[in-house]
Amino acid sequence: MLDHTDQRILEELSRNSRITMKELGEKVHLTGQAAASRVTKLEDQGVIEGYTIKVNQEKLGNSIHAFITVITQSMNHQPYLTFVKAQKEIIHNYKISGDGCYLLECKFPSNGRLVQFLTDLNKHANYKLSIVINK
């Protein structure tokens, strides 16, 4: 399904998705047109889901990166899920098996905002907090 050239294309696009098709072609030993048509195919197959940017969250003022393990007490998760949808600090809400029911990945601009978030979260569930201090 995916040959070596496709792998190389995904690699190069992961490194820089704004590369021109001509340049991409040179890197994988194809013409720009051939590279472009492979990329289109990868998009159609759903292998490439989209093109995006990496943003420096610190420079945007979101300096606190947290993982929050959520342990819901109630059987009914709906109130929690509704809460999650409303919080824009949440980057991902993973349903997990293992320690806890959900794992939240969040970014906060300040300690105060984090405290507020945890207070609100605590109305629906218990949690364990992990703060990222390095990557």
Add this chain to the structure above:
Amino acid sequence: MLDHTDQRILEELSRNSRITMKELGEKVHLTGQAAASRVTKLEDQGVIEGYTIKVNQEKLGNSIHAFITVITQSMNHQPYLTFVKAQKEIIHNYKISGDGCYLLECKFPSNGRLVQFLTDLNKHANYKLSIVINK
């Protein structure tokens, strides 16, 4: 430092980083050239760290998404860190404060590979495993 137009630009590029500068300009009510120069500025400021793609990991055959909390026994983390560097299944290795020393985010192609990984990891540290079952 960042005005509303810059925010809009970041939003649009997050949605689609391969958009042409001309189109981006139209979306934020600028000419393509003006949009391009703002983007260059955002790059120079380090706000935009890079351009990348979202790849469907399932279609690449990496169907298991795991978070692994790592609790190192030894004071010396170096053997663990060396191990981490060598594993290509690891997407992120976060140093955390809270429950554990590190949090690993990984993708595995099979259960067997996960078991192998955990066996190897266990030579350097204890762990707690969480498997993502939904997002």
Add this chain to the structure above:
DNA sequence: TCAACTCCTTTCACTTTTCAAGTTAAATGG
């Protein structure tokens, strides 16, 4: 008021993309 500065637009030469047509090579079937 004037100079300096920032941010934007216009213009134009140059590059890239897109689309159509042609080539090649491997697989299929009489």
Add this chain to the structure above:
DNA sequence: CCATTTAACTTGAAAAGTGAAAGGAGTTGA
């Protein structure tokens, strides 16, 4: 064995986008 089909690539040309230079409008401060 040869004709046919198909997939993947290349070539070429028109259309579209980019980047650099020049210039205009608005703001700031002496």
